[in-house]
Amino acid sequence: MSLVQAAHEAEAAEAFEHIPIIDLKDVDSPDPEVRKALGGQVRDACINVGFLYVKNHGIPEVIIDKALAASKEFFSLPLEKKMELDITKSANFKGYNPILSSNNDPGNGGDLHEGFEFGWEELAARANDEKRANDGAMAGANVWPVDAPGFRESVLGYYHAAVNLGRKLFPLFALALDLPEDFFADKTKNAAAIMRVLHYPPQTGPVDDRVIGIGAHTDFECFTILWQEPDIQALQVLNKQKQWIDAPPIPGTLVVNLGDQFARWTNDVFKSTVHRAINRSGVRRYSIPLFFGTDYDVKLEPIPSCVSPDRPLKYEVVTAGDYVKERLKATYGHRYLPSEPPESDRMVRSVTIRE
Ligand SMILES: O=C(O)CCC(=O)C(=O)O
Numbered sequence: 348m349s350l351v352q353a354a355h356e357a358e359a360a361e362a363f364e365h366i367p368i369i370d371l372k373d374v375d376s377p378d379p380e381v382r383k384a385l386g387g388q389v390r391d392a393c394i395n396v397g398f399l400y401v402k403n404h405g406i407p408e409v410i411i412d413k414a415l416a417a418s419k420e421f422f423s424l425p426l427e428k429k430m431e432l433d434i435t436k437s438a439n440f441k442g443y444n445p446i447l448s449s450n451n452d453p454g455n456g457g458d459l460h461e462g463f464e465f466g467w468e469e470l471a472a473r474a475n476d477e478k479r480a481n482d483g484a485m486a487g488a489n490v491w492p493v494d495a496p497g498f499r500e501s502v503l504g505y506y507h508a509a510v511n512l513g514r515k516l517f518p519l520f521a522l523a524l525d526l527p528e529d530f531f532a533d534k535t536k537n538a539a540a541i542m543r544v545l546h547y548p549p550q551t552g553p554v555d556d557r558v559i560g561i562g563a564h565t566d567f568e569c570f571t572i573l574w575q576e577p578d579i580q581a582l583q584v585l586n587k588q589k590q591w592i593d594a595p596p597i598p599g600t601l602v603v604n605l606g607d608q609f610a611r612w613t614n615d616v617f618k619s620t621v622h623r624a625i626n627r628s629g630v631r632r633y634s635i636p637l638f639f640g641t642d643y644d645v646k647l648e649p650i651p652s653c654v655s656p657d658r659p660l661k662y663e664v665v666t667a668g669d670y671v672k673e674r675l676k677a678t679y680g681h682r683y684l685p686s687e688p689p690e691s692d693r694m695v696r697s698v699t700i701r702e
Pocket residue numbers: 543545561566573575581582622623624634635636
């Protein structure tokens with residue numbers, strides 16, 4: 348069946364109620380037929396749901412544990428220490444964002460989490476990090492806390508492991524789209540991948556839907572690899588019946604969800620599915636998404652087999668970097684509304700959290 352037909356069938360079908368689990372044990376199989384079959388499973392999940400779990404993903408638990416421990420240590424620093432790394436002081440959204448300073452759902456009043464954001468960097472930092480130098484519209488060095496000394500190494504360790512996993516997923520997505528497996532290889536040379544470590548305080552008492560852990564949104568890149576803390580239900584995914592479906596942590600898995608860049612590459616054949624998180628568990632929750640997109644200078648041009656006379660082009664063509672930057676501005680920029688101060692003012696301005 349053609350991609351367009353499959354998308355139309357999915358759009359006419361019942362709303363999804365389950366998120367599929369895909370086993371990656373054969374992702375490196377030397378047999379192309381085995382990899383193709385795996386690509387077929389990915390295709391169904393991407394066209395019908397836009398969310399999946401992966402098991403046998405190959406990232407050792409110990410790497411995740413280290414990143415989690417380091418994140419807990421970082422978030423327990425005094426607020427003024429964390430604010431030294433305020434995301435609005437850096438070029439292109441690197442660093443710390445305090446509770447209620449980001450807002451993923453424009454209808455909401457701020458997200459009830461704090462986070463720390465960083466992009467590509469070699470573990471042994473290099474002055475001439477070629478990948479970082481190619482960030483174009485998204486260029487800007489990472490910033491790191493001096494008061495949490497092991498933080499950089501621990502979270503970057505997980506970043507690199509997750510980027511390596513993402514590099515194995517791109518060929519599967521290509522197969523899912525009936526494209527050559529290496530279709531995305533020349534579009535993902537720079538690892539335009541952003542990681543966020545997130546801390547959601549428990550949301551107790553009556554819950555105002557306008558202030559939740561992270562408001563309803565879609566992600567901006569091609570796909571997200573999300574680690575969520577075990578045993579705490581918070582993440583929910585919206586189906587077309589407008590029902591929120593729980594996406595609980597499943598031991599030994601990571602969540603993979605599609606973002607807007609893939610929706611644009613595929614003219615919405617792949618679904619960038621709306622999701623949110625609410626931490627009503629009564630305890631703190633941590634999660635770590637890695638957002639992996641095509642290189643920032645690459646144009647998000649629709650794949651021809653996803654466009655047809657009965658499925659005309661839905662999006663204008665923009666570069667990946669311009670798209671991500673606009674969305675990040677909308678997410679973090681509300682602290683400066685109604686009019687954004689000039690860049691120089693931003694550097695020195697003290698932070699006021701919106702009432
Ligand atoms: O914390 C989660 O489970 C979801 C986070 C998320 O959706 C995001 O950061 O885009």
